[in-house]
Amino acid sequence: MWALTWPAVLLDRLAEVYVAADPALRERMARAVEALNARLRADPLVVGESRERGFRIAFPAGLAVMFHVDPVARTVRVSDVRPYGR
Numbered sequence: 001m002w003a004l005t006w007p008a009v010l011l012d013r014l015a016e017v018y019v020a021a022d023p024a025l026r027e028r029m030a031r032a033v034e035a036l037n038a039r040l041r042a043d044p045l046v047v048g049e050s051r052e053r054g055f056r057i058a059f060p061a062g063l064a065v066m067f068h069v070d071p072v073a074r075t076v077r078v079s080d081v082r083p084y085g086r
Contacts, residue, residue: 003075017062032060035060
């Protein structure tokens with residue numbers, strides 16, 4: 001199991017994106033973020049696409065979520081979230 005952290009400012013941004021979305025997208029987003037969190041806690045190194053210096057990006061339902069993986073500490077920290085593909 002990996003420790004997952006969403007900084008408060010990014011949870012606020014996620015909430016803003018969620019509220020601005022139409023009801024159907026909100027439902028998909030909620031399920032997708034829940035599934036993403038579970039996958040990041042289980043094995044973040046297979047989630048999304050790799051980027052430089054330990055960063056990765058995933059694209060769950062209308063979102064782009066950037067996160068940093070520290071394999072030594074077994075931690076995952078979300079570093080950015082924004083709307084994507086709308």
